[in-house]
Amino acid sequence: MKVYTxxxxxxxxxxxxxxxxxxxxxxxxxxGSRVTGRILGERVAIGDEVELIExxxxxxxxxxxxxx
Amino acid sequence: MKPVAVVGAGKTQFGAFPDRDLCSLAVEAGRKCxxxxxxxxxxxxxxxxxxxxxxxxxxxNHLAPYVGAALGITGVxxxxxxxxxxxxGSAFFHAVMSVAAGIYDLVLVxxxxxMTCQTTPRVAEILASAGDLSGExxxxxxxxxxxxxxxxxxMHQYGTRREDLAAVAVKNHANGAKNPYAHMRKVIxxxxxxxxxxxxxxxxxxxxSLVSDGAAAVLIAPxxxxxxxxxxxxxxAGIAQTSDRLPLAEKQDITTFPAVRKAAQKAYxxxxxxxxxxxxAEVHDCFTIAEIVALEDxxxxxxxxxxxxxxxxxTLPTGPKPVNASGGLKAKGHPVGATGVAQICDxxxxxxGEAGELQLARHSLGLAQNLGxxxxxxxxxxxxAA
Numbered sequence: 001m002k003v004y005t006x007x008x009x010x011x012x013x014x015x016x017x018x019x020x021x022x023x024x025x026x027x028x029x030x031x032g033s034r035v036t037g038r039i040l041g042e043r044v045a046i047g048d049e050v051e052l053i054e055x056x057x058x059x060x061x062x063x064x065x066x067x068x
Numbered sequence: 069m070k071p072v073a074v075v076g077a078g079k080t081q082f083g084a085f086p087d088r089d090l091c092s093l094a095v096e097a098g099r100k101c102x103x104x105x106x107x108x109x110x111x112x113x114x115x116x117x118x119x120x121x122x123x124x125x126x127x128x129n130h131l132a133p134y135v136g137a138a139l140g141i142t143g144v145x146x147x148x149x150x151x152x153x154x155x156x157g158s159a160f161f162h163a164v165m166s167v168a169a170g171i172y173d174l175v176l177v178x179x180x181x182x183m184t185c186q187t188t189p190r191v192a193e194i195l196a197s198a199g200d201l202s203g204e205x206x207x208x209x210x211x212x213x214x215x216x217x218x219x220x221x222x223m224h225q226y227g228t229r230r231e232d233l234a235a236v237a238v239k240n241h242a243n244g245a246k247n248p249y250a251h252m253r254k255v256i257x258x259x260x261x262x263x264x265x266x267x268x269x270x271x272x273x274x275x276x277s278l279v280s281d282g283a284a285a286v287l288i289a290p291x292x293x294x295x296x297x298x299x300x301x302x303x304x305a306g307i308a309q310t311s312d313r314l315p316l317a318e319k320q321d322i323t324t325f326p327a328v329r330k331a332a333q334k335a336y337x338x339x340x341x342x343x344x345x346x347x348x349a350e351v352h353d354c355f356t357i358a359e360i361v362a363l364e365d366x367x368x369x370x371x372x373x374x375x376x377x378x379x380x381x382x383t384l385p386t387g388p389k390p391v392n393a394s395g396g397l398k399a400k401g402h403p404v405g406a407t408g409v410a411q412i413c414d415x416x417x418x419x420x421g422e423a424g425e426l427q428l429a430r431h432s433l434g435l436a437q438n439l440g441x442x443x444x445x446x447x448x449x450x451x452x453a454a
Contacts, residue, residue: 008268035317036204
């Protein structure tokens, strides 16, 4: 899975003010489908490989894949 | 289908007006428009209201008859249209269709939004509800965030530069500084545009349109009756509304809005013109990247060339294709539900030769492009002198 596009949100909606700044991204899965999710930890850029950490309330949280 | 003309126009100043409510703004624009078309409220056959989120911003629902009655219009169909930022573009489209079909003769279309009564986080939340609530919004996406992700991808695919985005802001601020109706009349430099406070990377406050209060109105009639109301009718030469999916993640390529491309093609075909014949345009620059994408989707430039075209000065009022001579949403302001009709008012003023300091040299065929949300609704209109 890799990052199709991303942004770091500084000006957050009411529900997420406490999280800001936070990174969201559209992730392209290996089958070509895409999903919008949150990035935790290190910031990612377009093309970076990511891995799924967990689903929270139906939203996928990803982190940068550990390089091998 | 009968040819349709705009026979009256009116708008309020755009800005932050703590002492004005939604109704008073809509009534001011509506009254000015009826006066401009020299008609009484009792002559209106139908009242169409474009409004995105009046109930969320102000608590008042059932807005069309509420505003209509305040204008003195009762006993006729009064209907609200909601299509996010294309709400009043959609109201205008349906008004034109119904007059063209011979259902009504005189339709008053008012667009209005009262936004500044809420805090910035609450405004962000209400605006975000025009996106996909179950996915994007729950992940924390705001509208600036969606367009930031579009910008990132456009930069990645086509080499669009941060400076190209800033060039849109600099141009639109310079234009808006000359517009007495604009929310922000302030010239900015490219350095200031680049150094703005970050909102959603790579977009800063200088890339974002303004949270504004305001209203705009147009009166439309069959062209064959236009001379009863005005000496300067403006013909709706082509118009189309189209739709698409809401979530960006479900789009094949987020650097283009297929709904805009399709609406433009249909409107060009109806008018019998191509993009090269359009002399000037008011496009939906809710964010600077949106103006660059619009140039490409409307066929003014090839895919990926919107950034350099802007930085080369081609869209300046003195350039070959003036875009957003009014200052656009960026400087004029973006009272969401008012924007579509305000764009029509601005194109009409240019065609009538009544745009004052904003008047362009070539002004006989103009285009307005109104975008809803992150591209799930698009309305494209071509207007020309009768």
